[in-house]
Amino acid sequence: MEIEVEEKEGYHIVSPVGELDIYTVPLFRKVVLKLEGDRRHDLILDLTRVTFIDSSGLGSLIEIFQKVQSVEGEIAYVVDNPRILKIFKLVDLDKVFPVFPNLGRALQDVGVTGGYVDEEFFSDLT
Amino acid sequence: MTKSSSQTSPDGTHHLVVDLPCGKKSLIRARSKLVKFATDHGFADEAEDIALAAQEALKNIIQHACPADNNMHLECTADHDTISVEISDIGTGFDVGEVIDTPVPALANHGRGIPLIKGLMDTVTIVSEQEGTVVRMEKKRRA
Numbered sequence: 001m002e003i004e005v006e007e008k009e010g011y012h013i014v015s016p017v018g019e020l021d022i023y024t025v026p027l028f029r030k031v032v033l034k035l036e037g038d039r040r041h042d043l044i045l046d047l048t049r050v051t052f053i054d055s056s057g058l059g060s061l062i063e064i065f066q067k068v069q070s071v072e073g074e075i076a077y078v079v080d081n082p083r084i085l086k087i088f089k090l091v092d093l094d095k096v097f098p099v100f101p102n103l104g105r106a107l108q109d110v111g112v113t114g115g116y117v118d119e120e121f122f123s124d125l126t
Numbered sequence: 127m128t129k130s131s132s133q134t135s136p137d138g139t140h141h142l143v144v145d146l147p148c149g150k151k152s153l154i155r156a157r158s159k160l161v162k163f164a165t166d167h168g169f170a171d172e173a174e175d176i177a178l179a180a181q182e183a184l185k186n187i188i189q190h191a192c193p194a195d196n197n198m199h200l201e202c203t204a205d206h207d208t209i210s211v212e213i214s215d216i217g218t219g220f221d222v223g224e225v226i227d228t229p230v231p232a233l234a235n236h237g238r239g240i241p242l243i244k245g246l247m248d249t250v251t252i253v254s255e256q257e258g259t260v261v262r263m264e265k266k267r268r269a
Binding site for chain 2: 083
């Protein structure tokens with residue numbers, strides 16, 4: 001698994017690439033929980049390149065969510081893969097996590113707008 | 127060492143039998159074998175659900191059962207419209223009633239394996255005794 005981390009106006013955008021499961025969770029946790037900076041608890045987890053998730057992967061997302069909430073940080077999840085969304089729904093995480101269909105929407109929700117265009121929104125106007 | 131065999135009965139039913147050492151490395155092997163078996167026998171649309179459900183059942187064995195023979199036994203059968211998976215071990219059993227119908231809060235720290243299995247498969251039965259556990263699950267071919 002590869003994990004890309006980008007910072008945008010204080011928010012860390014973390015994008016795991018590949019499978020988020022019992023094998024890769026230790027690396028993912030290590031990367032996310034060791035982020036540095038004053039706003040290390042303001043996170044966007046971009047899961048659009050996650051190809052598979054199991055209960056261990058879900059557990060890591062919950063752990064991060066709880067940690068962020070405990071320090072009053074902000075968190076958003078980006079999910080566009082129907083399979084990942086289906087797994088979220090099976091265990092009701094879609095009702096708890098703030099889930100967005102693309103990064104633009106997630107950034108818009110947390111108030112970061114610079115440089116990101118919600119193509120879906122603008123497609124209605126063309 | 128992983129041992130596996132695959133055969134087709136005279137009635138056209140396909141069978142896969144796999145014995146896996148009780149450890150994390152076995153999960154990816156089981157998943158890839160199940161995805162291939164399901165896809166090869168007409169259940170491509172259901173393959174990922176079946177493989178994830180099986181992975182969760184196997185993970186429960188690794189985390190909780192600790193079988194004395196260090197073995198996880200997996201059997202998969204596919205006929206025209208149903209694919210079934212049976213996963214068994216001779217490790218420590220558990221109180222099925224306590225876990226199978228107990229709702230798991232969305233933010234619980236653990237316990238999502240069985241809800242996932244139930245959500246992914248059409249029918250799930252679990253028999254667990256002191257001598258071991260058998261998880262049997264079925265999924266129908268999508269119309």
